[in-house]
Amino acid sequence: MNQRSVPAADAINRLIEELNKLPGIGPKSAQRLAFYLLRAPREQASLLADTILTVKQKITLCSTCCNVTDTDPCPICRSDQRDQRMICVVEQPQDILAIEHTGSYRGLYHVLHGAISPTEGIGADDVRIKELTGRLQDGAVYEVILATNTNLEGEQTALYLNQLLSPLGIKVTRLAHGLPFGTELEYADDNTLTRAFEGRHEL
Amino acid sequence: MTRPRNYQTEAVIIKKTRLGEADSILTMYTFDMGKIQGFAKSLRRPRSKMAGHLELLTHSKVLLARGRNLDTITGSQTITAFLPLKSDLWLTSYGLYVIELVNQFTAEHVESPALFRLLLDTMHNLCQEETNKESTLRYFELHLLHEVGYRPQLQQCVTCKSPLQPVTNYFSPVAGGVLCPNCGPQQALSHPITTNALKVLRFFQENDYDTINRLKIEQALSQELEAIMRGYIKYLLEHDVKSVDWLDTLRAQMKQADASR
Numbered sequence: 001m002n003q004r005s006v007p008a009a010d011a012i013n014r015l016i017e018e019l020n021k022l023p024g025i026g027p028k029s030a031q032r033l034a035f036y037l038l039r040a041p042r043e044q045a046s047l048l049a050d051t052i053l054t055v056k057q058k059i060t061l062c063s064t065c066c067n068v069t070d071t072d073p074c075p076i077c078r079s080d081q082r083d084q085r086m087i088c089v090v091e092q093p094q095d096i097l098a099i100e101h102t103g104s105y106r107g108l109y110h111v112l113h114g115a116i117s118p119t120e121g122i123g124a125d126d127v128r129i130k131e132l133t134g135r136l137q138d139g140a141v142y143e144v145i146l147a148t149n150t151n152l153e154g155e156q157t158a159l160y161l162n163q164l165l166s167p168l169g170i171k172v173t174r175l176a177h178g179l180p181f182g183t184e185l186e187y188a189d190d191n192t193l194t195r196a197f198e199g200r201h202e203l
Numbered sequence: 204m205t206r207p208r209n210y211q212t213e214a215v216i217i218k219k220t221r222l223g224e225a226d227s228i229l230t231m232y233t234f235d236m237g238k239i240q241g242f243a244k245s246l247r248r249p250r251s252k253m254a255g256h257l258e259l260l261t262h263s264k265v266l267l268a269r270g271r272n273l274d275t276i277t278g279s280q281t282i283t284a285f286l287p288l289k290s291d292l293w294l295t296s297y298g299l300y301v302i303e304l305v306n307q308f309t310a311e312h313v314e315s316p317a318l319f320r321l322l323l324d325t326m327h328n329l330c331q332e333e334t335n336k337e338s339t340l341r342y343f344e345l346h347l348l349h350e351v352g353y354r355p356q357l358q359q360c361v362t363c364k365s366p367l368q369p370v371t372n373y374f375s376p377v378a379g380g381v382l383c384p385n386c387g388p389q390q391a392l393s394h395p396i397t398t399n400a401l402k403v404l405r406f407f408q409e410n411d412y413d414t415i416n417r418l419k420i421e422q423a424l425s426q427e428l429e430a431i432m433r434g435y436i437k438y439l440l441e442h443d444v445k446s447v448d449w450l451d452t453l454r455a456q457m458k459q460a461d462a463s464r
Contacts, residue, residue: 024223118296118449119218119303152259152289152299159292160453167460180249189255190284 012038064135066111066128068093076109083107088145089132089161091115091154095147107145110135115153116160124160132161136168143171150177206269212236213282214265215322216257217302221247229257229276231265232305232322237314241267241276253279260288260298262323283323287330296453297329297336300446301343307440308351318350328412335416337425342407342415344432349408353439356380357405362390369398374431376438392438400427 012034019030037045061067062074065087069075076082076096086107090096096109112127135141144165148154162172177195179188188196214231217238222228227246232238246254256263256279266278288298305322309315325343328334348354359366360383361375373387374380374396381401387393403424407415420428437443 116449118299118446119306121445121448123449123452151254152295155289156292156295156299159290159295163292164456183250183252187252189258190281191258191286191289192255194284194286 061111065109066113066131067096067109081106085141086143086145087132087135087141088147090147091149091157099147107143112148112157115148115157117153118156127157129161129164133164136165136170141170143173146172146174150175209266209268209277211264211266212239213262213319214239215262215302215319215326216259217306219259225251227257228273230306232302232309232319233265233314234316234319235314236312237318238306238309238311240273240311241265242270242273243276256281258289260285260295260302260326262326283326285326285330288326293336293453294329296446296450297340298326300340300444300450301325301329303444303446304344304347304436307444308347315350318347321346321350324412328416331416333416334412335418335420337429338407338415338418338420339412341404341428341432342412344436345404345407348435348439353379353435354408355404355435357401357408360386362386367401371395371397372401374435376435392434394431394434396431397424397427399424400431403428404431 015034015037016027016030019025019033020027022030025033037048058070059068060070060072062069062072062077064073064077067074067076071078083106087110088099088105088107089110089112090099091112091114093111096111099105099109110128110132112129112132114122114127116122116124116127132144136144144161146158146161148157158174162174165172176199177192178199179185179192179196185193212233212235214233216229217232218230220228220230222242225245225247227243229241229243229246230238231241243253243257245251246257248254253276257265257276261281262283262285264280264282265276267274268277285298288294301322305318309318321343325339328339329336345355355374356378357367357380360372361378361380362382363386365383367381367383370384372384372395373382373390373393375382375387375390375393377392378390381396382390382393387395403418403420406418433444433447
């Protein structure tokens with residue numbers, strides 16, 4: 001922020017400073033947002049303020065799947081429309097939004113809140129793997145789908161989970177690796193292409 | 204002479220740091236410039252054309268454009284993908300340990316083609332099915348230390364310069380090598396090293412992968428070698444190597460699985 005005294009009211013400066021702390025918001029954007037809010041109708045501003053507070057007060061982690069939720073258990077875990085025998089393991093709550101948007105999966109989820117990353121010092125105990133194994137003890141689940149990211153950390157986490165869960169007699173599957181829709185083959189890397197060939201299927 | 208705006212180099216990706224919504228900063232070990240950093244825009248989006256070519260443990264040709272602070276990666280093409288290193292739990296863990304050590308022991312822009320060669324050879328050797336992975340790691344550690352100036356003295360006592368006898372000597376991280384039975388106990392942090400362990404370390408130091416791959420090492424000796432090298436590396440870095448904890452976790456779990464079988 002500008003170190004010289006800025007000729008604006010203190011309250012506005014404070015707002016600019018707070019907005020500046022948000023990811024991707026620099027000093028100029030923060031200033032623009034602050035002055036927009038200043039001019040915006042009172043209801044809009046209080047709605048924003050209330051929504052932020054509600055999120056901070058009400059949102060907790062679901063005690064079953066570790067997804068973010070305002071009721072515990074979360075709507076997905078509570079629903080009787082969903083297949084209780086399948087668990088899809090993802091890294092972040094945002095991943096559930098992406099999968100739910102497709103509408104092609106009707107089972108349950110489990111959020112790890114990260115991936116194993118040995119070089120960053122993130123081990124198996126730093127992500128929510130214990131909560132997952134706890135859910136599998138009663139034998140009601142017959143398939144665990146590993147939907148961690150397809151980078152090295154996500155892959156490492158999937159391989160580790162496979163080693164951990166296979167002895168329990170549960171079917172462990174991994175989302176397919178292949179060519180993303182709408183891209184050109186010539187830019188594909190060796191890893192993706194090799195796996196795309198391995199996973200080819202008859203039309 | 205002005206430096207060109209764009210340049211191309213061969214690199215192994217050794218570290219990735221997330222930046223902003225979808226960007227990354229990559230740390231690479233290159234053939235001709237040593238360790239460098241590069242900014243990769245939108246690398247974490249699914250449609251990124253470079254993402255697969257810039258994954259950790261990949262040997263790639265990288266195009267960079269000079270920037271004010273950080274050079275930007277504008278293109279990349281895989282040279283060797285090292286697929287086994289990315290599809291096996293243990294191999295990935297070993298590979299991550301290797302690149303963490305390279306990152307920790309090198310400074311930026313200090314070129315060392317020999318170290319680059321060693322890194323590639325090590326990754327290749329880990330991918331070979333029949334090689335002993337622990338020996339590979341010990342060989343890598345010894346030769347990495349040689350390249351960065353910490354080659355341990357294994358031929359004569361570091362303090363009194365007398366040739367080492369085939370008895371139990373002492374390894375001292377502080378002295379940077381082996382001490383004879385007279386000098387050893389006086390040096391802080393030194394611990395005994397068996398004759399066999401010393402012989403194997405010397406053997407690793409003086410040979411190449413083709414030769415050391417033929418050597419069979421018993422479990423107890425392998426553990427001693429690991430303890431010696433770990434202690435030395437930890438002393439030099441003045442902190443733990445993070446991926447070592449992960450290797451320990453995997454080993455503990457395997458032992459547990461074996462016991463319950």
